[in-house]
Amino acid sequence: MSNYRLKIQYDGTRYHGWQKQKSGSDTIQGKIEAVLSRLCGQDVEVCGAGRTDAGVHAECQVANFHMEEAWEPAELFRRMNEYLPNDIRIMKVEQAGERFHSRLNATGKVYEYHLLKKDCYDVFARKYSWQMDKSLDISCMRRAADILLGQHDFKGFCTKASKKKSTVRRIDAIEIRETERDIFLRFTGNGFLYNMVRILTGTLVEIGEGVRPVESIQEILDAGDRRLAGETAPAQGLILREVRYD
Amino acid sequence: MSNYRLKIQYDGTRYHGWQKQKSGSDTIQGKIEAVLSRLCGQDVEVCGAGRTDAGVHAECQVANFHMEEAWEPAELFRRMNEYLPNDIRIMKVEQAGERFHSRLNATGKVYEYHLLKKDCYDVFARKYSWQMDKSLDISCMRRAADILLGQHDFKGFCTKASKKKSTVRRIDAIEIRETERDIFLRFTGNGFLYNMVRILTGTLVEIGEGVRPVESIQEILDAGDRRLAGETAPAQGLILREVRYD
Secondary structure (H helix, E strand, O other): OEEEEEEEEEOHHHOOOOOOOOOOOOOHHHHHHHHHHHHHOOOOOEEEOOOOOOOOEEEEEEEEEEEOOOOOHHHHHHHHHHHOOOOEEEEEEEEEOOOOOOOOOOOEEEEEEEEEOOOOOOHHHOOOOEEOOOOOOHHHHHHHHHHHOEEEEOHHHOOOOOOOOOOEEEEEEEEEEEOOOEEEEEEEEOOOOOOHHHHHHHHHHHHHHOOOOOOHHHHHHHHOOHHHOOOOOOHHHEEEEEEEOO | OEEEEEEEEEOHHHOOOOOOOOOOOOOHHHHHHHHHHHHHOOOOOEEEOOOOOOOOEEEEEEEEEEEOOOOOHHHHHHHHHHHOOOOEEEEEEEEEOOOOOOOOOOOEEEEEEEEEOOOOOOHHHOOOOEEOOOOOOHHHHHHHHHHHOEEEEOHHHOOOOOOOOOOEEEEEEEEEEEOOOEEEEEEEEOOOOOOHHHHHHHHHHHHHHOOOOOOHHHHHHHHOOHHHOOOOOOHHHEEEEEEEOO
């Protein structure tokens, strides 16, 4: 068995997320598995580092899969891109060590959320950003972001928290970068719960709008109650930028 | 009569260009005129500075129109964007001098063509760039671009050149900017003929690929024969960046 490591870029607009679904809806994992199964004539299971939600994009998702036949990575690269739709691109195929697991071995992930400022339209970003209705106070958002740094139980910032699995994660950095038109929120951490980046973004936006105090961050962390946090920001503004390994 | 000046951004993907057509195909001008006519209850004619081809985009098109009723620019801005589809955005509405004409008064235009290098995919640029099959020699392209600078008869770089109208234009700058993934060709001039930027780009790409000598530029200029120039580059890689006025 050979183990292959993929770097994948995709526009999530027309997909029901990364993860294959029973319903047969189009998913990124489903598309890639279908192409690989067609190439090698047997079922192939592709494991992705991050299970991006429906409508979320990836600049660089990492995944791996095992195949009985040994293929040249360059040949796999060429053939996969030949058959994949043009909103999913394999950026790289590499032979990986036998035990490499894209999700379990990942030590960090970087997600970025793109906000378009009030009255700052950008037709080219319309499928990749969230248009603000109000002006945002960036300095408040930065103070709130600082409270989130470090290791915490992020149960309050998660949809459908599992009772069995840990909801403790570590956020290493939240960078808030501003241009004339845009605000980018860049989250770096050891892992993110279901909807976590979108709920963090929705909450920070409410703080920026002034409809929620900076201190509410600590209350949500303490209470672990999803109902205390802000709206889940729309999927289309979110992109998985990077998956890190040691 | 009030004269209004518009700054417009659009994604040209699903339009048959700027200019209204008899066939009733969707065009940018047609969409904007329909919205204005609906707002003020009478026919309005919108004049654009550049008649972008089908599939070409605009970061900042400039247009103007006259209306009998006097509207507040802020009100027009709001109402127009309310009714326009989300791939056409009015960026600014201003009251203009009575004699302002967006096309006749324009003194310069800046178009940019986006090439994606060989093997450098980018799903987010797929509707806004031209994917190269071969590596390009940028230094050859820059030498060829230098020959194009200044005032010339660009008849050889134009589709369906008019016999009556002048095909003399002045190119002030062609900047070729390279990133790891992209090559941007930025053309600044006093005006461009039909398909001119796309034919210039197609010709420069053939020079970059090494299938055409740098010197052929001078031959095309001298002969004024479209058949001597390169392919017309695809519309989707082109964007109107700026229209300049004194």
